[in-house]
Amino acid sequence: MLYASLKLLHVLAIVVWIGGMVFAHFFLRPAAMQLQPPQRVPLMHGALQRFFSAVLVAIVIVLASGLWMIGRVAKETVQAGLSFNMPLDWSIMSALGIVMMAIFGHIRFALFKRLDRAVAAQDWPAGAAALASIRTWVGVNLAIGVLIIAFTLLMA
Numbered sequence: 458m459l460y461a462s463l464k465l466l467h468v469l470a471i472v473v474w475i476g477g478m479v480f481a482h483f484f485l486r487p488a489a490m491q492l493q494p495p496q497r498v499p500l501m502h503g504a505l506q507r508f509f510s511a512v513l514v515a516i517v518i519v520l521a522s523g524l525w526m527i528g529r530v531a532k533e534t535v536q537a538g539l540s541f542n543m544p545l546d547w548s549i550m551s552a553l554g555i556v557m558m559a560i561f562g563h564i565r566f567a568l569f570k571r572l573d574r575a576v577a578a579q580d581w582p583a584g585a586a587a588l589a590s591i592r593t594w595v596g597v598n599l600a601i602g603v604l605i606i607a608f609t610l611l612m613a
């Protein structure tokens with residue numbers, strides 16, 4: 458039951474992270490492109506600020522629940538007198554998950570800071586450039602995320 462609850466939390470946090478990226482990338486941005494930069498850049502800034510705060514919480518949940526599940530299985534395996542070898546899909550998920558988190562760190566703490574400064578200075582060209590970089594890296598993270606889900610579920 459505890460294991461199933463951890464897995465549920467893990468997957469719900471992933472739904473928020475991946476689902477939010479899909480929404481921002483494919484729905485919000487194309488609609489916002491109809492606006493002029495002085496309206497568009499602050500709108501995207503406000504939406505991304507809220508989304509990135511939620512992603513920070515999602516990352517803590519994904520990491521904590523993921524490591525906890527690995528720890529539980531490893532402990533039970535060793536207690537049964539067997540040696541624990543991480544399944545291939547878990548290893549790939551963990552490694553690529555860390556890559557996604559590092560990319561998010563770059564998005565949130567370098568690129569979004571640039572957007573923040575541009576909005577404060579009402580420098581719309583700089584804001585649009587920061588948004589374009591954020592879009593590229595969100596696209597990369599979305600592709601890695603979908604790859605992880607596909608690999609994990611197809612391997613199961």
Ligand code: HEM
Binds near residue numbers: 468551602603606613
């Ligand atoms: C460092 C980060 C991560 C760790 C340590 C981790 C670890 C785990 C573990 C141990 C499980 C349980 C698997 C099972 O019981 O079969 C799991 C399930 C799952 N994880 Fe992760 N994970 C991480 C990141 C991610 C990411 C970034 C994604 C997606 C983008 C993801 C998607 C999933 C999915 C969809 C499941 C359910 C798989 C199933 O029930 O077959 N995980 N994860």
